[in-house]
Amino acid sequence: MNSFIESIESYGIEIFGWSWPIIWNLVKIVAIVLPIMGLVAYSTLYERKLIGWMHVRLGPNRVGPLGIFQPIADALKLLSKEIVIPSNANSGLYLLAPVMTIMPSLAAWAVIPFGPQVILADINAGVLFLLAITSLEVYGVILAGWASNSKYAFLAAMRASAQMVSYELAIGFALVVVLMVSGSLSFIDIVITQQEGYFANLGLNLLSWNWLPLLPILVVYFISGVAETNRHPFDVVEGESEIVAGHMVEYSGMAYAIFFLAEYANMILISVLASIMFFGGWDAPFSQLSFIPGWIWLGIKTFGFFTLFIWFRASFPRYRYDQIMRLGWKVFIPVTLVWLVLVAFWIKSPFSIWG
Structure with a gap:
């Protein structure tokens, strides 16, 4: 390649x-x-x-x-279908909101590596770029709720802003732990770091990836990613039984479809990031399988995480809004902070598994 x-x-x-x-x-x-x-x-x-x-x-x-x-x-x-703009809506912001929602979802792929050299923009602060660009998406949701001039849409936008900001903190702390063990803000370096160590030398690449020593962080990251994308069981932003379609209630046609495109693009992005940061990216699980192209391995891992999103939707009831906030602020953020300190001591101890 x-x-x-x-x-x-x-x-x-x-x-x-x-x-x-x-x-x-x-x-x-x-x-x-x-x-x-x-x-x-x-x-x-x-x-x-x-x-x-x-x-x-x-x-x-x-x-x-x-x-x-x-x-x-x-x-x-x-x-x-016709894109119907409500008579009392702010038409400019109303049409800008879907664009602001999907653009960060696509721009984030600029720093996602599909192989050692297969990347659009190989910058040494890829993680920082991704965090910055994806945090802009919440503004599209807020604009959609406010510009629609609808109480249902505005309530959903307020829910979305609180929920997305809350779980961005948990995701950010989870990424900091990965950065500490990798020593780099580059996604390529994060993958290369997982290809080193005792198990990698034995050909058991699967056991040298970050998922094993950072398992609690992986769980926090993925569940926070589900909440960040407003997917079930964290979909109170567009809870049909409470606020109809949430911030999208006044949208129709392709403007309505763009919100869904952004949601699924974010699901795939969260899945790819989990594969890169915790499951070795394009690295094969066993050295004997290295003849298979790396982008295929990355696709298989991403497909597995994406399936988990759907499995969650089919299995769990929707949480109440206060339960979602409690989980983010009182469980995930404290867990990531404690694990961050433990990993810092682990790295500096004689028992460190990271070089």
Whole structure:
């Protein structure tokens, strides 16, 4: 993969000269964004099929063989619908809100590595960039609630802002623990650090990844990620039984669909980050399997975490809002702070497993 990319770059410089870096970056952006949008579309079908299987029913099976064209039909339906702007809404902010929701979800992929050299922007502070860019998404939700001039939407926006800020703290502290053991803000360095150690030398890469020594942090990170994306059982932001569709209640057509695209893009992003920070990214679980391309391993791990999102939805009842806040502030944040101190002492002790 690396040699293939290097050959493309060398030929590109010869053909396009000084303009090649701009063209190459645009090509990489398209190569990342288009597959993500395709994954987002078909992840909705996978969710409906999997939940149907869990509920002992078929799920979508009318549009195409086994329902494989259902996402395309849904997209065409939403494209053909009118975007109705409420008469008392702030039309500019109303239309800006979906864009502000999905743009951070896509921009964050700029620093996600799919291999040792397969990354759009290899910056040495990738984790910091990701935290900064993803924290902007809450503003899109708040704008949607406020600009709609609807009590239901505004209440949902207030819930969303409190919930997302609360669980961002837990995710941030979890990332700090990973940064401490890795000694770098670069996602590539975080993966490379997990490829070293006693078990990695034995070919048991699976046991050298961060999930084993940082298991409580992994649990806190993933559950906080579920809450951060407003997914079930933390979906009080759009709780149908209380506030209809939440901050999206006044939206229709593609403006409505963009919120869902952002939600599923964030689910995939949280899953990829869990794979990179705790499960070795593109690293094979055993050295004998290293002949399989790294992007396939990253995809398998991401698929597993994404399935957990859906499993949660099919298994757990929705929490009350006060329970969600209590879990974030009184359980997750104290756990991450205590574990942060313990890991700091562990790193400095003679029993440290990190070099």
